[in-house]
Amino acid sequence: MxxxxxxxxxxxxxxxxxxxxxxxxxxxxxxxxxxxxLVARDQKRMEALAERLRADTGVTVDILQADLTRSEDLATVEARLRGDERIGLLVNNAGMAAHGSYAAPDLEAWSSLISLNVTALTRLTGAVVPRFLAQGKGEIINIASVLALAPEMPLGPYAATKSFVVTLTQGLNLELGARGIYAQAVLPAATRTEIWERSGRDVNSLTGVMEVGEMVDAALVGFDRRETITLPSLPDAAQWDAYDNARKAMLPNFPQEHAAARYQA
Ligand SMILES: NC(=O)c1ccc[n+]([C@@H]2O[C@H](COP(=O)([O-])OP(=O)(O)OC[C@H]3O[C@@H](n4cnc5c(N)ncnc54)[C@H](OP(=O)(O)O)[C@@H]3O)[C@@H](O)[C@H]2O)c1
Known part of the structure; x- marks a missing residue:
């Protein structure tokens, strides 16, 4: 592997x-x-990272500066994904958390959140998949969050954007897995990065925070195992299996000609 x-x-x-x-x-x-x-807005940081990685590993590193909430920038990245046949792995990682909760709506921030966490991820996936299918193979890693499964956490619509990522990834694998596409959703729990500070939260006030290197290394173990859902911090994988099996058990019961008895007036 x-x-x-x-x-x-x-x-x-x-x-x-x-x-x-x-x-x-x-x-x-x-x-x-x-x-x-490398794709992000901060050119200087990407240049410094690229320089280090070229020196340490000898790989080639290109930089595409883009604000993925801007449609023109997003179109440039989409074009690269469509046209560059060397790209065999897309890591949809860029994401943000917004300040505030449902009690303090910031509609502009929510729009940006959805543009980045949902729209950009979906468009980039859609840009690359036809080429992957034509080539008969391709890999996509989508960074979701455990909050996809935990609306109890007071982070406003952030959790909902991550539920979207999980469902999209499951659907991709179900529809295209047999045609050579592998998609993984990674659901990190709290991980020590700047996202906390950027969204006005103090990561040091939390317990159970994982270091970023450990989280990514674990997620790559799941990638090598071809998991659809990777929960790097969950100790017992049987808990996810039970959750997913409960969902699957409902599927044959959804289509019914009549409403369930409890809703019959
Ligand atoms: N850290 C956690 O606890 C945690 C837990 C679960 C899930 N996640 C998810 O993990 C992913 C990565 O987050 P992180 O924790 O590494 O956050 P981070 O340290 O804040 O990094 C976010 C990255 O996204 C880029 N980015 C932000 N806005 C962008 C935009 N408009 N256009 C292009 N790039 C943009 C940032 O670069 P520039 O500022 O240079 O653009 C940065 O490289 C996100 O999807 C997040 O939701 C994080």
């Missing part, structure tokens, strides 16, 4: 690669021999 430095196989395009989880994926994938395309 692990690629060596001497057998470069493919290029990975990573969004949100200037820091945090995305920059850590860049490091780990470069060490596996992937050439890289």
């Amino acid at each position: 692990t690629k060596t430095l001497n057998s470069v196989k493919t290029t990975a395009l990573i969004t949100g690669a200037s820091t945090g989880i995305g920059a850590t994926y860049a490091d780990r994938l470069a060490r596996r021999g992937y050439n890289l395309i």
Whole structure:
């Protein structure tokens, strides 16, 4: 599974690669021999990372500066994904959490949140999948969150954007897995990155925070195992299996000509 430095196989395009989880994926994938395309807004940070990774690993690293909430920038990244046949792995990592909760709605912030966490991820996936299908293979890593399963946490619509990512990834695998596409949803719990500070929260006030390197290394174990859902922090995988099996058990019962007895007036 692990690629060596001497057998470069493919290029990975990573969004949100200037820091945090995305920059850590860049490091780990470069060490596996992937050439890289880094996408984010902060050109200087990406240049510094690219320089280090080129020197440490010998892979090629391109930089695509883009604000993925801007449609023109997003179109540039989509075009690269459509046209560059060397790209075999898309890491949809760029994401944000917004300030506030449902009790204090900030509609502009919510729009940006959905643009980045939902629209950009979906459009980039849609841009690359037809080419992957034509080539008969392709890999997509989508960074979701345990909050996809935990609306109890008071982070407003952030959790809902991550539920979207989980469902999209499951659907991708179900529809296209047999045609050579592999998609993984990674659901990190609290991980030490700048996202907390950026959304006005203090990560040091939390317990159970994982270091970013450990989270990404665990997620890559799940990637190598071809998991659809990877929960790096969940101790007992049987809990996820029970949850998913309960969902699947409902499926044959959804289509009914009549409302359930409890809703009959
Ligand atoms: N850290 C956690 O506790 C945690 C837990 C669960 C899930 N996640 C998810 O993990 C992913 C990565 O988050 P992180 O924790 O690594 O956060 P981070 O440290 O804040 O990094 C976010 C990355 O996304 C980029 N980005 C932000 N807005 C962007 C935009 N408009 N256009 C392009 N790039 C943009 C940032 O770069 P620039 O500022 O240079 O653009 C940065 O590279 C996110 O999807 C997040 O929801 C994080």
